[in-house]
Amino acid sequence: MVRRLEAWVVGSENKAPDYGAVLNRIMDDIRPYLGQGRPADYIPALAQVDPMKFGMAVQTADGAAHVVGDGAERFSIQSISKVFSLTLAMRFEGPAIWQRVGREPSGNPFNSLVQLEYEQGIPRNPFINAGALVMTDIIMRHTDDAKGLMLAFVRELAGNDAIDYDPVVAASEWEAGHRNFALAHFLKSFGNIRGNVDQVLDTYFHQCSLTMSCSDLARAMLFLAAGGVMPGSGTTVTSPRQTKRLNALMMTCGLYDEGGDFAFRVGMPGKSGVGGGIVGVLPGELTAVVWSPALNPNHNSLCGMLALEWFTTLTGRSIF
Ligand code: GLN
Secondary structure (H helix, E strand, C coil), X not given: CHHHHHCCCCCCCCCCCCHHHHHHHHHXXXXXXXXXXXXXXXXXXXXXXXXXXXXXXXXXXXXXXXXXXCCCCCEECHHHHHHHHHHHHHHHHHXXXXXXXXXXXXXXXXXXXXXXXXXXXXXXXXXXHHHHHHHHHHHHCCCCCHHHHHHHHHHHHHCCCCCECCHHHHHHHHHHCHHHHHHHHHHHHCCCCCCCHHHHHHHHHHHHCCEECHHHHHHHCHHHHCCCECCCCCCECCCHHHHHHHHHHHHHHCCHHHHHHHHHHCCCCEEECCCCEEEEEECCCEEEEEEXXXXXXXXXXXXXXXXXXXXXXXXXXXXX
């Protein structure tokens, strides 16, 4: 496989790879792997999704868009939404957020409770559930309508007003969200949730239930590949320093306890969700998004990891 891939590297320092051809190639090669792994079932609504779905989208900072397979179909973005909530929290409170959340990889599953007791209610990073709950609490101190604000923000970033919450998924999370209830109450006991616990959870569950396609996500995250400024509109989303920090956190903490392997195999900042999506960012160049609902034992998309690994190999692009 390695020899075949190397023979096919299409990019060079001077010439941009043919991303459309790369995506088609990945689509062909991934077929035998589809269906390996299992969709998340601890959120009952996610267990209904067809495990054979597969889509990808690439959006370059200079305006080219490519999509293959089910890349235009909307799916539950789940923890990928933590990039949006961290971005909003940074915009509202700047560096003050680091008094309430750390920025080290946790080395633990995303919904682990153990570290929080030892570390006195300060979550390791904003991308594990505990950290994301704190980010949601921060956002809610700045608006009476956090769900509306989050939705408007994401719609604007993606340039798509059809993006919405999925009430069935949000309700399913309420039903099955025992660990998140435990985390939120635990955080509250340490004083690291200021608002009403149920309202914070309701906002968090909705944010996880956002449905977007690979193309939507590739557009929405493009500011991360462009120094914080959305190409096209020229809107400043984050400062250069905030953009650097977001990418750094995605690199170190975006794939939970599989971040090291993602860096090793793929080599770019990323963020995954249990809906089977993974967003990758090549700063200065592009966003690459994949969706395949069947997950590996670390709760990351099995084919998504493979596809992004092949993407950086075939294009000869990574941050390393
Ligand atoms: N909504 C999910 C949860 O809280 C998000 C987890 C994920 O995508 N890793 O468990």
